[in-house]
Amino acid sequence: xxxxxxxxxxxxxxxxxxxxxxxxxxxxxxxxxxxxxxxxxxxxxxxxxxxxxxxxxxxxxxxxxxxxxxxxxxxxxxxxxxxxxxxxxxxxxxxxxxxxxxxxxxxxxxxxxxxxxxxxxxxxxxxxxxxxxxxxxxxxxxxxxxxxxxxxxxxxxxxxxxxxxxxxxxxxxxxxxxxxxxxxxxxxxxxxxxxxxxxxxxxxxxxxxxxxxxxxxx
Amino acid sequence: xxxxxxxxxxxxxxxxxxxxxxxxxxxxxxxxxxxxxxxxxxxxxxxxxxxxxxxxxxxxxxxxxxxxxxxxxxxxxxxxxxxxxxxxxxxxxxxxxxxxxxxxxxxxxxxxxxxxxxxxxxxxxxxxxxxxxxxxxxxxxxxxxxxxxxxxxxxxxxxxxxxxxxxxxxxxxxxxxxxxxxxxxxxxxxxxxxxxxxxxxxxxxxxxxxxxxxxxxx
DNA sequence: AGGCAATGTTAATGCTATTTACTTAACAAA
DNA sequence: TTTGTTAAGTAAATAGCATTAACATTGCCT
Numbered sequence: 001x002x003x004x005x006x007x008x009x010x011x012x013x014x015x016x017x018x019x020x021x022x023x024x025x026x027x028x029x030x031x032x033x034x035x036x037x038x039x040x041x042x043x044x045x046x047x048x049x050x051x052x053x054x055x056x057x058x059x060x061x062x063x064x065x066x067x068x069x070x071x072x073x074x075x076x077x078x079x080x081x082x083x084x085x086x087x088x089x090x091x092x093x094x095x096x097x098x099x100x101x102x103x104x105x106x107x108x109x110x111x112x113x114x115x116x117x118x119x120x121x122x123x124x125x126x127x128x129x130x131x132x133x134x135x136x137x138x139x140x141x142x143x144x145x146x147x148x149x150x151x152x153x154x155x156x157x158x159x160x161x162x163x164x165x166x167x168x169x170x171x172x173x174x175x176x177x178x179x180x181x182x183x184x185x186x187x188x189x190x191x192x193x194x195x196x197x198x199x200x201x202x203x204x205x206x207x208x209x210x211x212x213x214x215x216x217x218x
Numbered sequence: 219x220x221x222x223x224x225x226x227x228x229x230x231x232x233x234x235x236x237x238x239x240x241x242x243x244x245x246x247x248x249x250x251x252x253x254x255x256x257x258x259x260x261x262x263x264x265x266x267x268x269x270x271x272x273x274x275x276x277x278x279x280x281x282x283x284x285x286x287x288x289x290x291x292x293x294x295x296x297x298x299x300x301x302x303x304x305x306x307x308x309x310x311x312x313x314x315x316x317x318x319x320x321x322x323x324x325x326x327x328x329x330x331x332x333x334x335x336x337x338x339x340x341x342x343x344x345x346x347x348x349x350x351x352x353x354x355x356x357x358x359x360x361x362x363x364x365x366x367x368x369x370x371x372x373x374x375x376x377x378x379x380x381x382x383x384x385x386x387x388x389x390x391x392x393x394x395x396x397x398x399x400x401x402x403x404x405x406x407x408x409x410x411x412x413x414x415x416x417x418x419x420x421x422x423x424x425x426x427x428x429x430x431x432x433x434x435x436x
Numbered sequence: 437a438g439g440c441a442a443t444g445t446t447a448a449t450g451c452t453a454t455t456t457a458c459t460t461a462a463c464a465a466a
Numbered sequence: 467t468t469t470g471t472t473a474a475g476t477a478a479a480t481a482g483c484a485t486t487a488a489c490a491t492t493g494c495c496t
Contacts, residue, residue, distance in 0.1 A: 009442085009443060009444065009491080009492060009493080010443080010444080013443080013444085028336060029334065029335065029336035031249075031335055031336070032336070034482080034483060034484085035483080035484065035485090036482075036483060036484080044443095044444075044445090045444075045445055045446075046483085046484085046485095047444085047445070047446080047447095047485080047486080047487095048443075048444060048445080050484090050485070050486080051442075051443050051444070052443090055484075055485075056483095056484070056485095107334070108334075108336070110334075111333075111334035114395060114399070115329075115333075116247070116325070116326075116328075116329035116398065117247065117249060118246060118247035118249070118250070118326070125399070125400065127400070127404075130399065130401055130404075131401075131404055134401065134404060134405070138405070157405055157406075159406060162405045162406045162409070163406070163409070163414065163417065166393075166396065166401075166402065166406075166409065166414055167389065167414065167417070167418045167421070169392065169396065169401075170388075170389050170391075170392030170393045170395075170396055170414070170418070171385065171388050171389045171392055171418075172392070173388075173391070173392040173395055173396070174387065174388030174389055174390070174391040174392035174393075174395075175384075175388045175392075177332060177388075177391055177392075177395075178384065178387065178388055178391070180334065181332070181343070181348065182343070182345070183348055183349075183352065183384075183387075184384065186345075186348075186349055186352060187352070187356070187375055187380045188375075188377060188380045188381070188384075191380070191381070191384065196381065196384055196385065196388070199381065199385070200385045200388070200389075200422070203385070203421070203422050203425045204418070204421050204422060204425075206425050207421045207422075207424050207425045227460080227461065227462080227473085227474060227475065228474080228475080231474075231475085252451085252452060252453085253452080253453070253454090254451080254452065254453080262474095262475070262476090263475070263476055263477075264452090264453085264454095265454080265455085265456095265475085265476070265477080265478095266474075266475060266476080268453095268454070268455085269473075269474050269475070270474085273453080273454075274452095274453070274454095
């Protein structure tokens with residue numbers, strides 16, 4: 001039964017519901033979303049989704065997974081596209097720019113990914129996906145550190161690379177948030193998110209010195 | 219009629235509802251909040267709130283205002299507490315640390331402040347309050363630039379200060395988000411938000427050079 | 437063919453937002 | 467003091483939602 005246009009049984013309702021939810025969320029945001037709408041769009045009754053998802057949150061979790069996978073895919077593409085110049089500031093910056101672009105293109109997804117739904121169960125935090133995204137950035141940083149001879153070699157989990165990757169992720173995320181809240185051009189009408197990110201990344205990376213050296217402070 | 223324990227008329231239902239909403243949100247998050255609950259807690263019927271607020275969102279907007287004012291107050295206190303060492307890296311860092319602490323203490327408020335409710339009307343974006351918070355940070359940065367002689371004098375809106383303030387706000391916000399999502403100790407179990415912020419701030423500020431000089435790149 | 441499990445359905449229940457039509461009380465003017 | 471007016475309550479109704487329970491259909495395995 002591969003024909004999904006049948007009568008009683010849908011064929012692949014689970015995926016259809018996830019897709020419908022994704023569409024609805026992109027159209028009207030996650031707060032407006034209702035499970036009834038998703039069922040309607042998938043052409044089934046309002047109770048059918050409960051055969052595939054524990055509750056509304058469970059369905060949203062699956063869309064969140066989708067969103068994280070989408071971001072991950074883009075980051076991978078960016079990494080591969082910059083394979084030639086791997087280890088340069090430009091390669092690192094490109095990851096951040098991709099992050100910003102994703103937030104712009106998939107605004108509702110981006111909001112969903114980082115939505116605070118209070119005390120969530122650990123298994124509902126999408127931690128694996130978040131970790132995967134971080135991994136990509138981390139590798140880019142580690143490559144950078146080695147290429148620029150700031151770090152002699154990379155062991156599996158380099159503390160320094162982790163710290164820098166964290167900082168870069170934080171700043172990309174922060175800029176995305178400020179941009180979505182129209183706070184970037186609050187004072188400087190010409191401020192652009194991309195430009196701010198480039199400057200920040202350069203600022204953070206340029207402050208780095210080879211291991212063992214004393215940092216340049218004031 | 220200052221006695222609010224009267225029968226029919228409440229006396230100050232508007233404020234009571236905002237307060238009740240704030241409490242409920244801090245207890246269970248903003249998604250779980252219902253206007254009915256707030257009315258119950260304030261001891262009035264479920265329709266009474268509509269005499270004071272257009273709809274649910276309007277009520278939430280007022281709590282958002284409250285949240286922004288709370289953050290603003292803390293930032294002011296931090297600025298004043300560090301008045302003696304104004305213009306130092308420590309003074310700037312302290313603002314960021316206050317931001318992080320607020321996100322921890324008032325997690326639900328923090329989430330509410332940055333909640334993405336899709337395409338909101340401009341008047342519902344709480345822009346004035348966001349701007350005020352930015353102002354405080356901006357002043358701290360401008361003082362820093364002058365004190366450290368990186369900038370000779372501050373004109374009203376210094377483009378450079380604005381850029382740096384934006385970067386610092388972004389990174390503080392990003393770190394707060396990562397912390398709330400338990401992503402800081404994903405790889406480095408010992409990573410602490412405060413420490414990451416201190417390092418980031420130092421990293422960004424230490425890269426600065428007096429105006430006119432060429433930045434230290436690779 | 438028969439039976440079972442998966443996956444639908446309809447019909448509740450109980451919650452919610454919001455509106456409408458009424459009610460009460462405070463206040464100001466006559 | 468009486469009398470309107472108005473702000474600020476109430477109850478009742480509508481409509482939508484999440485979720486569950488009881489029932490129906492179908493595909494698959496034996």
